Amino acid sequence: MLRVEIATQLLRVRSLVLLGVLIGIPVLAVVTHGGHGDETLSALNFAESGLNFMDPVLFGLVVAVIGSTLGGADHDWGTLRYLYVRPVSPRRVITGTWWTLVICSALVVAAFLVAAVLTGAVAFGWHSYHRGGVSVLSTATAAWATLGAGAYLAVCLLSLGSIALALGLLLPRSVEALGISVAFLIGSVMIENVRALHAVAVVLPEHYWMRWTQLFHAGGGSGGLALGVVVQAATVVVAMSIAWVVLHRRDPAA
Template identity: 30%
Template sequence: MIRVELLKLFRRPRTWMTIGLLDALPTVVAILLAVTGIGPRPGQGPAFLSAVLTNGSLFAVAALAIVLPLFLPVAVAVVAGDTVAGEAASGTLRYLLIRPVGRTRLLVAKLVSVFAFVLTAVVVVSGTGYLVGRALLGDQPLSAVAVTSVSGTSLTSGQIAGRTVLAIGYVAFSMLGVAAVALFLSTVTDSALSASMGALAILIGSSLLLTIDASRALQPYLPTRYWLSFIDLFRDPILWRNVLRGVALQGVYVLVLLGAAWANFTTKDVTS
């Protein structure tokens, strides 16, 4: 069942079209930076964007920072929202369950396919950012002289590579929270659009509350609170506090919402 869901996901043209659109924005930004040579001042704009003019290899991390606030969550919400509700809307869910396939097994297969999409999207965006950055913005070697941490100290090429891998993992895990919200809503409604839009509404509301002082007591528990904390991985020494809080918070959302999705899906009447 898992193999079937993975083949279904990666054989769909819209899957690769979505990933291609995710790559488009960082690529356009890299072209503009290469043509104009004008980058944001340090501390302004997406993370690391001010540093890529001197070392294009860092554009892999900058690309993640560009797509993370909006475009990547939208893509994940659309794919995850379509998992169960899309089958119901097309009338194939009931026929899937007629086969000797348990509901739990089907839901796990759907979850694995969503995770595969998240990981693929994050890796492709960062990989494309690395290649585009080196091609357009310079391919200086990652050396202790050329690369500095957010704290201003030098980082070796090994440290940069290791921290980039950690950042990719952190961003992918953060997007699992988005997937869990959309997957739960996908078991509640028969409309994939409603599930995706519901997940996006929650995330937009979370981002809005982060800007309001009156909601300060709620902010540590909002799903988008620690998304950009992967920047702390590039400090020297690494500031683990917000990174670990982000992992713990997303873990709670994933466990609770996936548990709710399982409880709802295994007990609901499927009529379509």
């Protein structure tokens, strides 16, 4: 079931288009860039700058599409047929869908990072990481920071993806789940920028998405990332629990 679900998702036109756009963004950035700034000093600077550009809104939009599509497949393509064929338990359906979301979220970040690093290496060379024109991290340290940032972002995307997936199961159409997920994402970003709403922002998963940037500071630790992972995990548990309850209570014949 998992292999079928993954293949189905990746071979859809919308998935191929999204991956193509993710890969094309770094190339387009090099072509249209004026040639100034720290991002032009190293492939690793270029990749880090790209992550800053994509996170949280653009990455969030991509994973919202994936999550809502996975959840909406129940209505649009008849996911509940699995309950008739084997039969397959709702728990197994949710587990297969969840792992598909995990793999797709990781692929979203990996596709962009690989494209950004390769494009940056060709355009700007493989050098140490710079800030303010001064080298502050060695190439090896910056490379590990880039990998760590990518892994952390993939975990963060799972929180929004899980929300979109649960909404896809709960609502009649996947487009409605996508709309609410995008509204939640944009609303979270707006709240993050209002100081008076800080008490609200700290309970939202997007508040912690940008903490990967501390990996690129000399002497910076990863303590803040641990709290971010905990918040994302809590969001995933709540969202996927709701998804399981919705699927468990639904009549496959309905």
